[in-house]
Amino acid sequence: MAVSPHTVTGHDAEAPDGPGADRRDGDTLATRRAQNGLPEPEADDRSNDLSDPKNIEDWALDTRVRHLNHGSFGAVPRAAITVRQTLREEMEANPDAWFRQLPDRIARARGDIAAFLRVPAGHLAFVPNASAGVSTVLNSSVLPPGGRILLSDHGYGSVAMGARRAAARAGLRVETVHVPLDADDEAVESAFARALTGDGATPAGATLVIVDQITSPTARLFPVAAVVRRAHLAGARVLVDGAHAPGMLADPLAHAGDADFWTGNLHKWACAPRGTAALVARGPHGRELTPLTDSWGAQEPFPANFDHQGTLDLTSWLSAADATGFIEARYGWDRARAHMSRLAGLAQATLARALRQDLTGVTVGEAPAMRLVPLPAGLATEPLCAAELQRHIARETGCETSITSWDGRGFLRLSAHLYNTPEDYEYLAELLPGCL
Template sequence: MPQADLRALAPDPVLRPDGLPALDDWSLDPAVRHLNHGSFGAVPSATGTWQQALREEAERDPVAWFRHLPARVAQARCAIADWLHAPREATALVPNASAGVTAVLSSLPLRAGERIVVTDHAYGAVDMAVRRHAARAGAQVDTVHVPLAADAEQSAALIRAAVDSHDRTALVVVDHITSATARLMPVQQIAADCRERGIALLIDGAHAPGMLAEPLSGLQGTYWVGNLHKWPCAPRGTAALVAQPADPADRQRLFPPIDSWGAPNDYPQRFDQQGTLDLSAWLAAPHALDFVEDRYGWDAARTHISTLADYAQQYVAERWGVSLDGLPPEPAPAMRLVPLPDSIAADEAAAHALQHAIADRHACATSVTTWRGRGFLRLSAHLYNTPADYQDFADRCDVLHI
């Protein structure tokens, strides 16, 4: 499609109620094209101000602050659980998805000779945590290859076959939305298969909150962790762990990565007290959730960013003359891949180098990922992004001549 025709399909930018660009609600540098919300998110300015007020309150009377902090964390936790449509009694707060994964892995009674099944789309830090815990127990880790173009039925069938190939499979670990390849995984079907077989399932839902309206739907019998600093725009250091094992009593094996004075309490209350850590991000997280709802509406926001992500992918691919064949048939709602030419970003070091070069030379914050020797540009979309962000980036940046 000619570029002029493609530009005509661009969705209208989101505006604040006063007519100013949505970007003005964030403290992002307007001189940078922010196309990588998926890595570290972005906090609305109003939420940042709210969090700073909390920190100042703590400094005015630290003793009073820490005395009342567990109760305030519990209140924020319940608000977050309600927003996720998750049971309050199943939901704890953790610093990030990796911390939640560590808490779950540490709680499971893994034995020598048992087996953990992962996929080759797993997030690197999670994969490393799985292998460390397996090695400590004398268990083994099997990696299932899920082709990039595999649909939901094919993906679930591959994981199911891997589980059934070994009579001592104890745990499956799978992404809800993959990081490097920006695809939805069929977690509801995988959860049903694991329930049927009595096998524990841990879902890395780092990108799911905010992108999906009800990320916990159909995931009974699982452990799930999701970051709130990404799409929900909460301050960094905020994530949710939702424990819904087949036996609810198994929740009581879960402890935070750091033991503190809350350790004698039941789950999830024992996670509410974390010594002298700055938990202002947890207290401010509901403010971010409410800000987006009150200002823009979460349902409208999800629809817009998905439409914008589609446009961004199409525009950049057309501008660079790149084929989109063979990409995941069920992409993440707010992230899209653009394949890079062969040999470009073929490994992690090269991907990072390219990402840094784009930032340094073109003032564009992007994500360059690599998977099985193939490099990709991973584009994110959020409310503050506009079609012009992707147009300007694609028009100015040639990945072959950075």
């Protein structure tokens, strides 16, 4: 069902703790737990809990809004914003000196991010985002006419569009692998294996598999290392779209196994300034890769050829390690990941109870810090309706959420990060049923 932008739900801005209230006030967590039938957290949860309404002060986020959609656009710590602004002022003070030394500074910044991702610096290049990383591989890797690109039906929309454009230019075909929402790791691997081996018309080495590490519309954690093994046995190469992996997974490259190419956003869970992502190529595959725009480093080998980007403002790349370093120093990444996973689970249970939705089928292979809650039947059945509903929820509740649509079903996709607290999700649970 579509939601009119003029629908009135009765939850207005004058309500206590309503839209516009400063969420740092702490308010009535115990009261909300009692009203919603929520248990008090276990002692172990309290001892390891990083939830604190004051954490949001480490970010530049509007405290009048409940930010429950970290997975889409991320959030940058104030510490990294400050460093980036200082770098911008340096750039503007002497552009000539800035741009002449910029490639060397980018190379050093690459080394810092490579250490964070636990890969050699010589295997990693910066790109603007994961979609750009995918496009780079599609534009650089040559498959013979008659070859194919395999995608899953959980893939990111712009990646699928890019694959189809690349296939049309090169005389390739695109095939979509159906993976049921409730598929466990073995079922995911089997779905790709059938697609890889069931086609006798494609010569060996003529298939590129693009597989999501953490799926965007459905918040699944796919067993990509197993998919990579299956693909290599079939003579195919694999590009892992790890858009959500840096920061959410401790070692995303290890989780990706022997993937030929991997790309992941640093602006999401790792909290780097936007416009920052990594593209990793192992072994000889890096020699194939060239930036989407040629510059003065075009003759350099990978990844140095990506360090030259003309007069683009690359201060986001230079300050990325300041974001990851701040989180390590302030919270500790291992504790942060454990906290985000626990909080995401609590959020899912809270909203499922509020919406009276059964979680059967959506709790298999879940991403650690991003979870699904099915919406009532008929809501957000296609992307345009999902986007309209998301805007409606933001207006009526003061909560930024992600509403996704997959296979004709609508879902609330919840994210959990360090600036979120249980109160955020309990607040949404109180208001959301009246919005739908």
